[in-house]
Amino acid sequence: NSRQQRTNIPQTEQEWRTRLTPEQYEVLRNKGTEQPFTGAYASTKDPGVYKCVGCGAALFSSTTKYESGTGWPSFWAPISPDVLILKEDGSLFLGARVEVRDAKCDGHLGHVFDDAPQTPTGDRFCMNSVSLSFEAAE
DSSP, X not given: OHHHHTTTSOOSHXXXXXXXXXXXXXXXHHOOOOOTTOSTTSSOOOSEEEEETTTOOEXXXXXXXXXXXXXXXXXXXXXXXXGEEEEEEOTTSSSOEXXXXXXXXXXXXXXXXXXXXXXXXXXXEEEOXXXXXXXXXX
């Protein structure tokens, strides 16, 4: 039952506001963007897993994280393609971009670009640190 699977996910905006900090809420629920080079994970190199701060879903492994020079945590692939939803996003009049959302709670995480020739996939999943939590490897 999908309702049972989503019980740990807030069902109302008020529940989201209670769970998240104002900055997390702005990014996850309103498609905000943190300032570059300010996020907690922009330069993190520790081994572990990056999870959605909204629902705890495992999204990215540190093994696919790389330094893109953009000021946001960048990954060349998610843990699994089915943990993310990719949506066309033309919201900033910059032409089409591809928004990255969490497949479990539908939270906004960042954007994906195909401008990373130095990675095995050519992709740059440019995430907001504030939308992620980090679980260090044991």
